[in-house]
Amino acid sequence: MEIIQKFGLEAKLFLFQFVNFLIVVFVLKRFLFSPLKKMLDERKSRIAQSLQDAENAKIALENADEERKKILANAKSNADKLTASVKASIDESRTEAIEEAKQHSAQILEDAKHQAAAEFENMNKEIGKISVNLSGKVLSKVLSDLFTEDEKQKLISRALEKIDENITN
Amino acid sequence: MQISPDILFSIMGFPITNTVVATLLTDIVIIALAVLVSKAVTLRPGSLQNAAEAVIDYFKDTAENIAGERASFIYPWAVSFFLFIVVSNLLAQVPGFESIRFYTPVSGHDGVAFLRAATSDLNLTLALAVASVIATHCLSVKHTGIKGYVTRFITFKMFPVFLFVGLLELVNELAKFFSFSFRLFGNIFAGERVMGTMYGLCSIGLPLPFIALELMVALIQAIVFAMLTMAFMHIMTDKLH
Numbered sequence: 001m002e003i004i005q006k007f008g009l010e011a012k013l014f015l016f017q018f019v020n021f022l023i024v025v026f027v028l029k030r031f032l033f034s035p036l037k038k039m040l041d042e043r044k045s046r047i048a049q050s051l052q053d054a055e056n057a058k059i060a061l062e063n064a065d066e067e068r069k070k071i072l073a074n075a076k077s078n079a080d081k082l083t084a085s086v087k088a089s090i091d092e093s094r095t096e097a098i099e100e101a102k103q104h105s106a107q108i109l110e111d112a113k114h115q116a117a118a119e120f121e122n123m124n125k126e127i128g129k130i131s132v133n134l135s136g137k138v139l140s141k142v143l144s145d146l147f148t149e150d151e152k153q154k155l156i157s158r159a160l161e162k163i164d165e166n167i168t169n
Numbered sequence: 170m171q172i173s174p175d176i177l178f179s180i181m182g183f184p185i186t187n188t189v190v191a192t193l194l195t196d197i198v199i200i201a202l203a204v205l206v207s208k209a210v211t212l213r214p215g216s217l218q219n220a221a222e223a224v225i226d227y228f229k230d231t232a233e234n235i236a237g238e239r240a241s242f243i244y245p246w247a248v249s250f251f252l253f254i255v256v257s258n259l260l261a262q263v264p265g266f267e268s269i270r271f272y273t274p275v276s277g278h279d280g281v282a283f284l285r286a287a288t289s290d291l292n293l294t295l296a297l298a299v300a301s302v303i304a305t306h307c308l309s310v311k312h313t314g315i316k317g318y319v320t321r322f323i324t325f326k327m328f329p330v331f332l333f334v335g336l337l338e339l340v341n342e343l344a345k346f347f348s349f350s351f352r353l354f355g356n357i358f359a360g361e362r363v364m365g366t367m368y369g370l371c372s373i374g375l376p377l378p379f380i381a382l383e384l385m386v387a388l389i390q391a392i393v394f395a396m397l398t399m400a401f402m403h404i405m406t407d408k409l410h
């Protein structure tokens with residue numbers, strides 16, 4: 001008993017300290033642990049959500065990259081097809097144009113030939129006429145002294161007829 | 170300096186000692202801090218919330234490492250013991266804590282200290298020890314069941330070997346009251362005596378290293394009490410033991 005007194009142990013004080021500590025535990029649980037635990041759990045879940053979002057974003061990025069590559073490949077393929085098609089179309093057009101030009105030039109050549117032939121014929125006729133006139137004049141000049149007028153007319157007529165036949169043939 | 174706390178006055182027969190006043194001051198500081206933290210709990214913690222989270226996280230992680238799922242029941246007790254003891258011990262290190270004098274009809278010319286470290290009162294340390302042991306046993310009943318709890322102390326397997334082991338366990342449990350209470354009380358009370366002696370020899374310079382030592386003791390004793398409580402709670406709530 002003496003040692004208990006020496007240490008100042010007293011039931012009332014002991015009970016006060018015991019109850020006081022339990023009250024502190026209750027207050028800490030109510031005001032510190034509960035809100036902090038709630039907040040820590042929320043933070044933990046947010047971090048987990050953020051990590052999940054980051055993972056999803058990474059997957060989405062990979063998918064987008066894959067999609068981009070596919071689109072690029074498609075676009076390249078389409079572009080190649082289009083280029084080939086355009087090239088073929090251009091070749092065809094060129095061939096057609098060349099063909100058309102050839103035909104056109106042949107036509108022009110043909111027309112020119114016809115025109116030249118017609119011109120040549122006309123010229124022949126003109127030359128013939130001129131020749132007949134000239135021949136007539138030369139003959140009348142040469143024969144005027146040798147033949148009578150009547151004979152002269154007959155000879156000229158026969159000569160002109162011959163010349164005309166030659167020219168026509 | 171006497172071992173027992175000084176009685177300042179009485180209220181309806183209840184003695185108000187200087188350690189009781191210090192205990193109430195400790196309560197006020199803890200409750201104020203708890204309310205301050207709870208009022209400003211955010212996802213981006215401030216310095217106070219950060220400190221509270223650091224303490225709680227440390228004990229929660231330690232409890233999870235040793236007790237697994239039972240950690241959620243264990244760590245609140247450990248944190249409560251730690252906070253109460255560390256605040257009480259650190260308040261006693263505030264300069265001038267014991268310098269405030271209180272005069273009573275029996276105190277004489279010098280009066281008595283109005284405040285004294287709460288943990289230098291055996292009533293408090295014993296109350297903490299009893300709270301720790303009772304909480305441990307309550308958790309043991311909760312997690313191992315009445316049968317598991319009783320067979321921890323009384324069993325007739327391999328009679329009388331395990332009965333004797335159970336008896337030793339019982340003695341061990343009773344020894345916890347003494348080990349918990351006297352370890353804390355002895356360290357803090359001895360620290361106060363050392364500090365008093367050093368201030369008596371030379372109040373300038375000489376006490377500085379001892380202040381540092383007492384700050385360490387204040388922290389270490391709080392951690393030791395909390396850790397031992399946690400370890401005992403883990404052992405008593407584990408069905409394997």
